Structure formats: structure tokens, C-alpha cells
Amino acid sequence: MNTSFAPRRDTTPIGNGLDGAAIAERMMTRQGVQKLPSPKLDLFVLRGFLPKEICDVVIQQIDAVRRPSTISDPNGDAAFRTSETGDLDGRHPLVREIERQFTALSGLAPEYGEPLQGQRYAVGQEFKGHTDYFEPDGVDFDRFCSVAGNRTWTMMVYLNEPEAGGATRFKAVDKIIQPETGKLVAWNNRRPDGSLNPATLHHGMKVRAGTKYVITKWYRERPWG
Numbered sequence: 047m048n049t050s051f052a053p054r055r056d057t058t059p060i061g062n063g064l065d066g067a068a069i070a071e072r073m074m075t076r077q078g079v080q081k082l083p084s085p086k087l088d089l090f091v092l093r094g095f096l097p098k099e100i101c102d103v104v105i106q107q108i109d110a111v112r113r114p115s116t117i118s119d120p121n122g123d124a125a126f127r128t129s130e131t132g133d134l135d136g137r138h139p140l141v142r143e144i145e146r147q148f149t150a151l152s153g154l155a156p157e158y159g160e161p162l163q164g165q166r167y168a169v170g171q172e173f174k175g176h177t178d179y180f181e182p183d184g185v186d187f188d189r190f191c192s193v194a195g196n197r198t199w200t201m202m203v204y205l206n207e208p209e210a211g212g213a214t215r216f217k218a219v220d221k222i223i224q225p226e227t228g229k230l231v232a233w234n235n236r237r238p239d240g241s242l243n244p245a246t247l248h249h250g251m252k253v254r255a256g257t258k259y260v261i262t263k264w265y266r267e268r269p270w271g
């Protein structure tokens with residue numbers, strides 16, 4: 047007799063993610079979610095979050111609109127983020143479905159989410175070590191955070207597998223995550239007390255062969271737009 051089954055799941059939204067424990071608890075009710083065993087950082091991985099057919103369509107959508115990626119608080123290193131970015135159309139049914147899936151998984155309420163973004167890395171391109179939250183003393187803080195506040199959680203999905211390179215490295219917790227089609231990585235940019243967590247520092251490492259595509263969705267303290 048097969049006695050394994052997915053726990054009964056509540057998929058109603060919880061909120062903006064500042065109650066990180068509630069989001070983490072919700073995520074752990076989904077079968078297959080793995081939590082990084084670290085007291086420094088709440089990070090979760092779910093393989094097969096998106097089917098390949100959906101990933102392929104999103105890749106086409108990114109390719110249709112991609113432009114050079116930008117950074118906030120430029121640090122003088124022109125090679126800091128060399129990828130391309132594609133803003134996805136939030137009215138497209140597929141994009142809406144992916145956003146619903148993020149909420150169903152995590153409880154992160156859609157109104158706190160930034161528009162879904164795609165990133166494309168060609169050979170040699172990378173996004174060097176950074177945190178996804180904005181530095182409160184950075185020159186760009188007000189420009190990016192005056193309305194919706196700073197970021198809370200990050201949800202990222204690999205849409206394909208480059209032939210070599212392109213892993214995401216979380217140096218502070220000594221974790222390297224390999225791109226895999228449809229694999230989701232989610233993390234809380236805050237500590238349990240809500241303060242910004244520098245242990246979320248991560249590096250989208252150079253692609254060595256092939257091309258890498260990801261989508262990212264960031265959630266904020268206050269509703270977005």
C-alpha cells in the first residue's frame with residue numbers, strides 16, 4: 047500500500063513575507079521542498095516547480111524583450127552584472143499562472159510582488175556577489191524603495207540548463223545550486239527578526255558553455271504600484 051501523500055495544503059495568501067516563519071512553514075507543506083540546513087539563511091529548493099514546456103515559452107518571451115541588465119548603487123565595476131533582462135507581461139495568462147503558483151507555494155501575497163523578470167546569460171556573463179535587498183544607505187535607496195519598501199523574499203526559477211557554469215553560489219553558507227530546468231530557489235532576504243540578512247549574498251556565476259535563463263520575482267514590504 048502506498049501511504050505517501052502530499053500533506054493537505056492551504057494556498058490562501060499570508061502576506062508580504064516579513065513573517066518569514068509563516069512563509070517557511072507554508073512552503074514545507076509542499077511535497078519535494080528541501081530546506082537548506084543552515085541557521086544563517088532560510089533557503090528552499092523545489093525541483094520540477096515548472097514543467098519544461100512552460101519554461102520554453104517563457105524563454106521565448108524573455109528573448110522578445112531582453113535588454114542589458116542594470117544594477118542599483120553602481121560600484122564602479124562595469125562587469126558586475128553582464129546579463130540581459132526581460133520584463134515579462136503581467137497580463138499574459140502564463141505569467142499570471144506562474145505568479146499564482148508562487149503564491150500557492152509560499153503564501154506570499156501577489157500585491158507585494160514586483161513584476162516577474164527574466165534574465166539571460168550568454169557565455170562569460172554573470173551577476174557578481176550581491177544581495178537582493180537595497181542597501182538602506184545606498185544612493186539609490188529612495189528611488190527604489192520609497193513606495194513599496196525594501197525586498198522581503200526572492201523566488202527564482204531556472205528555465206534551462208546551460209552546458210557548463212551558471213550555478214548560483216551562496217558564499218556565506220557554502221552552498222552552490224546548479225541550474226536545472228524548472229527548479230525553484232526561494233529565500234528570505236531577512237533574518238527572523240525582520241532585519242536585512244547579509245548571509246543572502248549570492249553570485250550568479252559565469253556561464254561557461256550554452257545559455258542560461260532564469261525568472262525572478264521579488265516581494266516587498268508594502269504593495270507594489
Ligand SMILES: O=C(O)CCC(=O)C(=O)O
Pocket residue numbers: 165173178212213214248249250251260262
Ligand atoms: O542567475 C542567478 O543565478 C542569480 C540571479 C540573481 O541573483 C538576481 O537576478 O538577483
Ligand SMILES: [Fe+2]
Pocket residue numbers: 176177178248
Ligand atoms: Fe540576486
